[in-house]
Amino acid sequence: MSQSNQTHFDDEYDAIEAAVMETERGRWFLREFARRTRATETAALLAAIDRLENAMKAGLQPLPAAEEIAAAANGSKPALPGMRAEDLEGNSFESKILYFS
Numbered sequence: 001m002s003q004s005n006q007t008h009f010d011d012e013y014d015a016i017e018a019a020v021m022e023t024e025r026g027r028w029f030l031r032e033f034a035r036r037t038r039a040t041e042t043a044a045l046l047a048a049i050d051r052l053e054n055a056m057k058a059g060l061q062p063l064p065a066a067e068e069i070a071a072a073a074n075g076s077k078p079a080l081p082g083m084r085a086e087d088l089e090g091n092s093f094e095s096k097i098l099y100f101s
Contacts, residue, residue: 020026 017030020030
């Protein structure tokens with residue numbers, strides 16, 4: 001996103017936020033939205049931690065770091081030892097990511 005597009009987006013966001021914050025109901029909505037979002041994010045984080053703990057207990061090796069997975073999905077670097085870029089050729093990005101999970 002270019003700097004001018006980002007600035008425009010920020011200006012629009014600020015204007016909408018200011019309009020919503022003008023009323024008590026708008027302020028309540030933003031607080032409630034933030035609370036629900038935090039709860040959802042916390043639940044997802046706890047589930048991920050639980051999966052990691054279970055994998056460690058089962059003696060599984062951790063997946064490569066996210067940067068390595070992204071590089072492999074883009075075809076610039078193999079994510080697993082012995083893996084070749086040709087192994088993933090022609091696959092969509094989503095199927096490449098699923099390959100690693």
